Amino acid sequence: MSDTPFQRIIIVGLGLMGGSVAKALRSRGFAGSLVGVVADAAAVQRMEPAAKQWRISLTHQLKSALRDADLVLLATPPQIILQQLPELARHISAEVLVSDVASIKAPIAQLGHQLLGDRFIAGHPVVGGEKAGFAAARESLYQGTRVILTPLPGQAPNAVDALSGFWQGLGATVSQMTPEAHDQALAATSHLPHLLAFAYMAGLDDQAPALRDLAGGGLRDFTRIAASDPDLWAAILWENRAIIGQHLQALQKTLGNVEQILAGGDRSALRALLERGRDCRQQFQFPPVHP
Amino acid sequence: MSDTPFQRIIIVGLGLMGGSVAKALRSRGFAGSLVGVVADAAAVQRMEPAAKQWRISLTHQLKSALRDADLVLLATPPQIILQQLPELARHISAEVLVSDVASIKAPIAQLGHQLLGDRFIAGHPVVGGEKAGFAAARESLYQGTRVILTPLPGQAPNAVDALSGFWQGLGATVSQMTPEAHDQALAATSHLPHLLAFAYMAGLDDQAPALRDLAGGGLRDFTRIAASDPDLWAAILWENRAIIGQHLQALQKTLGNVEQILAGGDRSALRALLERGRDCRQQFQFPPVHP
Numbered sequence: 089m090s091d092t093p094f095q096r097i098i099i100v101g102l103g104l105m106g107g108s109v110a111k112a113l114r115s116r117g118f119a120g121s122l123v124g125v126v127a128d129a130a131a132v133q134r135m136e137p138a139a140k141q142w143r144i145s146l147t148h149q150l151k152s153a154l155r156d157a158d159l160v161l162l163a164t165p166p167q168i169i170l171q172q173l174p175e176l177a178r179h180i181s182a183e184v185l186v187s188d189v190a191s192i193k194a195p196i197a198q199l200g201h202q203l204l205g206d207r208f209i210a211g212h213p214v215v216g217g218e219k220a221g222f223a224a225a226r227e228s229l230y231q232g233t234r235v236i237l238t239p240l241p242g243q244a245p246n247a248v249d250a251l252s253g254f255w256q257g258l259g260a261t262v263s264q265m266t267p268e269a270h271d272q273a274l275a276a277t278s279h280l281p282h283l284l285a286f287a288y289m290a291g292l293d294d295q296a297p298a299l300r301d302l303a304g305g306g307l308r309d310f311t312r313i314a315a316s317d318p319d320l321w322a323a324i325l326w327e328n329r330a331i332i333g334q335h336l337q338a339l340q341k342t343l344g345n346v347e348q349i350l351a352g353g354d355r356s357a358l359r360a361l362l363e364r365g366r367d368c369r370q371q372f373q374f375p376p377v378h379p
Numbered sequence: 380m381s382d383t384p385f386q387r388i389i390i391v392g393l394g395l396m397g398g399s400v401a402k403a404l405r406s407r408g409f410a411g412s413l414v415g416v417v418a419d420a421a422a423v424q425r426m427e428p429a430a431k432q433w434r435i436s437l438t439h440q441l442k443s444a445l446r447d448a449d450l451v452l453l454a455t456p457p458q459i460i461l462q463q464l465p466e467l468a469r470h471i472s473a474e475v476l477v478s479d480v481a482s483i484k485a486p487i488a489q490l491g492h493q494l495l496g497d498r499f500i501a502g503h504p505v506v507g508g509e510k511a512g513f514a515a516a517r518e519s520l521y522q523g524t525r526v527i528l529t530p531l532p533g534q535a536p537n538a539v540d541a542l543s544g545f546w547q548g549l550g551a552t553v554s555q556m557t558p559e560a561h562d563q564a565l566a567a568t569s570h571l572p573h574l575l576a577f578a579y580m581a582g583l584d585d586q587a588p589a590l591r592d593l594a595g596g597g598l599r600d601f602t603r604i605a606a607s608d609p610d611l612w613a614a615i616l617w618e619n620r621a622i623i624g625q626h627l628q629a630l631q632k633t634l635g636n637v638e639q640i641l642a643g644g645d646r647s648a649l650r651a652l653l654e655r656g657r658d659c660r661q662q663f664q665f666p667p668v669h670p
Contacts, residue, residue, distance in 0.1 A: 214595040234592060263592070276583060277594040281601040283637065284575065286656035291633050292567060293659045300663045301525060301554070303568040304505040308665035309600040310572040315660055318653035325649060329641040336638040340631045342582050346574065347627040350620040358616060362609035365577035368584045369606055372591045374599035 092257050093250035094159040094185075095120035100150065100172065102126055102135065104217055105189045106163025107225025112258045114142045115227035121145070123153050138222055151179045159254065162188035167323040169196055177203035185247050187211045191274060192327040193238045193267035201240055209251050210238045210267060213260060214278070215375055218315035231259035233375045238267040275331040280339070282321050283332065285314035383548050384541035385450040385476075386411035391441065391463065393417055393426065395508055396480045397454025398516025403549045405433045406518035412436070414444050429513055442470045450545065453479035458614040460487055468494035476538050478502045482565060483618040484529045484558035492531055500542050501529045501558060504551060505569070506666055509606035522550035524666045529558040566622040571630070573612050574623065576605035 097113070099106040102124040110122055124144045126132055132146045139146050147153050150172065154160065160176065162169045169188050173196075176186060186208045190196055193210050200208035215233040217224065235255040239248050252262040265273070289311050292299060325332055349357045388404070390397040393415040401413055415435045417423055423437045430437050438444050441463065445451065451467065453460045460479050464487075467477060477499045481487055484501050491499035506524040508515060526546040530539050543553040556564070580602050583590060616623055640648045 214593060216595060216597065233595070236593070273590055273593045276586060277590050277598050281579070281598050284579070285601060286653045287633055287637055288572070288575070288630075288656070289660045290652050290656035291629065293655055295567060296659050296662045299564055299568050302505060302527070302564045303663050303665055304507060304524070305666055305668070306507065306604045307568050307572050307663070308668075309603045310576060311656075311660055312600045313597045314653075314656045316657070318650055318657055321653050322646065322650035325641070325653075326646050333638055333641045336634050336641070339579075339582065340634050340638075342578055343627050343631050343634070346578055347624055347631075350616075350624045350627070355613065355617050359609055359613035361581050362577045362612050362616075364584055365580035365602075365605045366607070366609055368587050369580045369602055371587045372594050372598070374594055375596055377596070377599075 092118060092120070093253045096123075096157045096159070097121070098123045098125060098153050098157045098160045099144075100125040100160065100162045101164035101168070102139070102144070102146075102222045102225070103163065104220055104224050104229070105213070106161065107222040108227065108229035109161060109163065109189075109258065110142055110144050111225055111227040112230055114144075116257065121156065123147060123157070125150050125153055135222060150175060154179050154181070154184070157184050159251075160184055160186045162186065162190070165317075165320045165323050166190040166192050166196060166327055170199060173199050173203050173208075180204070180207070182207075185209065185251065187237075187251055189213055191216070191278060191324045193236075193270040193274075195327050197238050197240075197267040206240075206244045206247065209243065209247060211251065211255070212236045212238075212270065212274070213255070214274075216316075218312055220317050220320075228259075230255065231376075233260050235260040235262045236270055237262060237264050238270050239264065241266075271328050272331055275328055275335055279325055279328055279332055280335045282313050282316065283325055283336075284339075285311045286318075286321065289314045383409060383411070384544045387414075387448045387450070388412070389414045389416060389444050389448045389451045390435075391416040391451065391453045392455035392459070393430070393435070393437075393513045393516070394454065395511055395515050395520070396504070397452065398513040399518065399520035400452060400454065400480075400549065401433055401435050402516055402518040403521055405435075407548065412447065414438060414448070416441050416444055426513060441466060445470050445472070445475070448475050450542075451475055451477045453477065453481070456608075456611045456614050457481040457483050457487060457618055461490060464490050464494050464499075471495070471498070473498075476500065476542065478528075478542055480504055482507070482569060482615045484527075484561040484565075486618050488529050488531075488558035497531075497535045497538065500534065500538060502542065502546070503527045503529075503561065503565070504546070505565075507607075509603055511608050511611075519550075521546065522667075524551050526551040526553045527561055528553060528555050529561050530555065562619050563622055566619055566626055570616055570619055570623055571626045573604050573607065574616055574627075575630075576602045577609075577612065580605045 099110055122144045124146050126148055128148050132148050197210040213235045255262050390401055413435045415437050417439055419439050423439050460481055488501040504526045546553050
């Protein structure tokens with residue numbers, strides 16, 4: 089991986105997303121310096137053996153790590169990124185590019201551009217998993233997945249090209265959107281499904297003892313994402329709450345229609361709805377299932 | 380598999396469910412006769428080579444197949460089972476046990492008992508898959524999964540034991556419920572998730588071209604079951620529509636509450652909801668993921 093546009097990379101947050109970037113870089117032969125910024129001294133100590141295997145230097149001091157970097161990748165939850173951006177802006181040098189991997193883009197892109205201008209380009213790899221932490225991170229996570237960059241209109245094309253090249257080097261396909269279009273689209277393809285999976289399981293709470301042995305692979309997969317981190321998803325849903333709220337209204341209307349179809353005895357309308365859902369799903373290009 | 384309680388087995392419908400029973404029987408050494416009843420002469424011809432590999436005799440004439448059987452397993456969609464039961468009742472001998480694998484139990488158990496009395500015991504292996512047909516059927520489908528039998532109260536214990544032994548011989552765990560309790564429970568653990576997955580995808584229909592490349596593993600798994608057969612699921616949902624309708628009402632209320640949580644600015648309530656969903660999910664015993 090001698091053609092990577094960056095040689096000194098800082099990854100802030102070594103969970104599933106950030107850890108997978110680090111592992112992917114090393115497994116593809118990245119020979120530059122790789123610094124992981126973690127929460128505190130205890131985390132440094134705890135993660136030291138695993139990080140050493142991947143030749144990642146650990147620190148919990150963002151400020152000191154910043155001295156030597158060409159790329160800073162923020163891979164913490166969105167509410168933490170929003171806290172870290174001001175600190176970053178105070179200490180960062182002029183030549184560093186900053187990006188992130190959060191599932192929500194508008195508030196982060198807005199604050200990042202305000203504080204860092206052209207040095208910040210928000211991004212989002214459309215991939216994840218319900219298992220958190222560096223142990224769950226895997227070198228193949230970004231292989232074949234899509235990364236969406238949300239630069240400002242006319243923002244330094246060189247920087248955008250470099251960041252695109254970085255992700256392509258990890259096997260991803262890169263495209264660009266505005267932060268607002270991203271949040272509108274991801275509300276439908278990711279945020280709302282997460283909210284529904286969580287809410288559906290929460291609705292089964294009082295019946296769980298009676299139902300726990302009566303679920304098949306359908307419920308297992310339908311709610312896999314409800315095993316995700318509630319803090320992370322509360323932050324994502326919260327930051328996108330205006331759009332999510334509109335979707336929730338539309339969904340209540342849809343469910344009301346389905347209820348009427350069933351109550352009104354319109355079996356062919358029910359079948360047509362299911363067929364429309366199946367046909368629509370066939371149009372989607374989902375990322376590959378990782379083992 | 381010399382200890383199976385049946386030696387002459389007819390499977391009506393050689394799709395995912397019925398085909399997997401046949402393959403599981405043969406792969407476990409079942410040496411008795413295995414007859415598959417398929418839709419028509421064309422299906423007999425088309426499936427002949429595959430069926431031969433598993434030593435399954437094919438016919439499309441239910442009546443003539445019935446002469447030589449101790450177990451008839453109905454593995455057609457529920458609306459077909461409801462059509463086949465009367466024909467079965469006209470031609471079946473006194474010693475045959477009849478069961479089924481449908482995801483909906485009350486209407487089938489009711490008609491079965493009315494027409495066949497003690498000779499009918501309804502059943503449902505809580506497993507499935509969005510891929511249909513004999514080619515998708517696999518010998519391991521029932522390994523580690525749960526089969527629910529819904530006999531009448533006090534119904535011939537010998538027959539129930541024999542049918543339990545049959546499924547246990549394929550690696551399943553067997554339990555008993557009333558048909559009504561089954562349909563109430565499965566509405567929550569299977570029927571409604573299917574309906575929601577289909578309806579969710581149908582709701583994305585007009586945006587699909589813009590969204591098709593922007594979905595991750597979350598939407599992929601959340602809607603995997605929306606790739607299922609619309610005819611089959613229209614039948615299941617239709618037969619259970621009274622209970623499904625109640626669930627849809629409750630769900631609209633839940634979504635209305637979530638909408639208010641977001642609109643009212645109660646972030647801690649959002650987080651609490653997600654945590655409750657995640658914690659509830661951890662109580663469930665899902666079947667293993669088959670490769």
